[in-house]
Amino acid sequence: MQLETYISDLLYRYDCVIVPNFGAFLTHRISAKLHETTHSFYPPKKALSFNEQLQTNDGLLANYIAEVEKIPYIVAVEKIAKQVKSIKSYLIEGETIELNNIGDLLLNKEGNINFEPSQHINYLTDAFGLSQFTTTQVSREVYKESVEAVEKVIPIAITPEKRVSTSSASKPYFKYAAIGLIFLTIGGLISSNYYGNQIDNHNQIAQEEANEQLDAKLQEATFVINSPLPAATLQVEKLIGNYHIVAGAFRVEANSDKKVQQLKDKGFKARKIGVNRYGLHEVVYSSHTDRVEALNTLRTIKRTHNRDAWLLVKALD
The missing domain is CATH 3.30.70.1070 (Sporulation related repeat)
Incomplete structure (x- = not known):
C-alpha cells in the first residue's frame, strides 16, 4: 500500500491529515509574495509541515483508504499500522524516508523526526496553473528634475499682451473666418441629422411594406411534403457530475x-x-x-x- 498517495489526495481538501501512532501532516495558506531583491513572484500556496505529537486516530485516513480500496474500516486501520511500523524501523536504522509529493523524513540525534517538505507540488487548488517567475527591474527616469535644470539655465519669458495685440492688429480677418467656420459646422450637423432621419423613416416604411407582403404570401401558400425524411434519433451522452x-x-x-x-x-x-x-x-x-x-x-x-x-x-x- 502506497500510504503517501492517500495522504497526498487528502491534503488537497484538508488542512490536517493524521497518521495514527506516527504524526500529522499539516498545511497552512501562504499569500503570494514578491521578492524585492531577486524580483521573483511566488504564487499563493499551502505550506506543508509535520507534527509528531498528533497521533490520535481521527478516522479520516482510515475511512478514505477503506472507501477507495473497498475494504472494512478495521482492515484499513491494520494496514496503516503495518505501514507505520515499517517506516519507523527504517528511520531507526538511520535511513531517510522519501514520501512522494510530500517530503523527506529523518530521525535527528535526539530521536525526533525531522521533516523536509517537498517543493515540487502546491496543494492549494485555487493556485492551480500558477508558477514562480522572475521579472526585470523597471527603471524610471525623473524628467521633472531635468526640466527644472533646463529652466534654470535658459529662462523663458512670455508676454501675452504683446502677442495678442500684435496678432489681432495684423490679422483681424481671422476672427471673422473663425465665426464663419463655426456657423458652417453647426449647419452641416443639422443637415446631416435631418438627412439621416429621413433615410431611417424611409427604411422603416419600406420594411413594414415588405413584411406585410411576406405575411400575405405565407397565408396563401400551401406546403405539401410528398416524401418526408425519416426521423433521426441521436443519442448524446450528457457529461454530468461534480x-x-x-x-x-x-x-x-x-x-x-x-x-x-x-x-x-x-x-x-x-x-x-x-x-x-x-x-x-x-x-x-x-x-x-x-x-x-x-x-x-x-x-x-x-x-x-x-x-x-x-x-x-x-x-x-
Whole structure:
C-alpha cells in the first residue's frame, strides 16, 4: 500500500491529515509574495509541515483508504499500522524516508523526526496553473528634475499682451473666418441629422411594406411534403457530475481545445468545464457523479497517463 498517495489526495481538501501512532501532516495558506531583491513572484500556496505529537486516530485516513480500496474500516486501520511500523524501523536504522509529493523524513540525534517538505507540488487548488517567475527591474527616469535644470539655465519669458495685440492688429480677418467656420459646422450637423432621419423613416416604411407582403404570401401558400425524411434519433451522452479529473488549465483557449481533442483521440471523455478565477480554461479527463469512481479513475490516470492529474470537486451551472 502506497500510504503517501492517500495522504497526498487528502491534503488537497484538508488542512490536517493524521497518521495514527506516527504524526500529522499539516498545511497552512501562504499569500503570494514578491521578492524585492531577486524580483521573483511566488504564487499563493499551502505550506506543508509535520507534527509528531498528533497521533490520535481521527478516522479520516482510515475511512478514505477503506472507501477507495473497498475494504472494512478495521482492515484499513491494520494496514496503516503495518505501514507505520515499517517506516519507523527504517528511520531507526538511520535511513531517510522519501514520501512522494510530500517530503523527506529523518530521525535527528535526539530521536525526533525531522521533516523536509517537498517543493515540487502546491496543494492549494485555487493556485492551480500558477508558477514562480522572475521579472526585470523597471527603471524610471525623473524628467521633472531635468526640466527644472533646463529652466534654470535658459529662462523663458512670455508676454501675452504683446502677442495678442500684435496678432489681432495684423490679422483681424481671422476672427471673422473663425465665426464663419463655426456657423458652417453647426449647419452641416443639422443637415446631416435631418438627412439621416429621413433615410431611417424611409427604411422603416419600406420594411413594414415588405413584411406585410411576406405575411400575405405565407397565408396563401400551401406546403405539401410528398416524401418526408425519416426521423433521426441521436443519442448524446450528457457529461454530468461534480467530481472532475483535471488534466490542465490554459491561458489561451485554443490550447485548451487542442488538449481536449488530444485526450478524446486517446479515448478519454475530455471536455472544458469553464474558466477558473485566474482566467484559465480548465480541461478535464472526465466528470463523475460518484466520488469513489472518480478516485479510482484518478489513480489509474496518474499511474498510466499523467501523474500530475488531480481531483476537483466543483458543481457546474
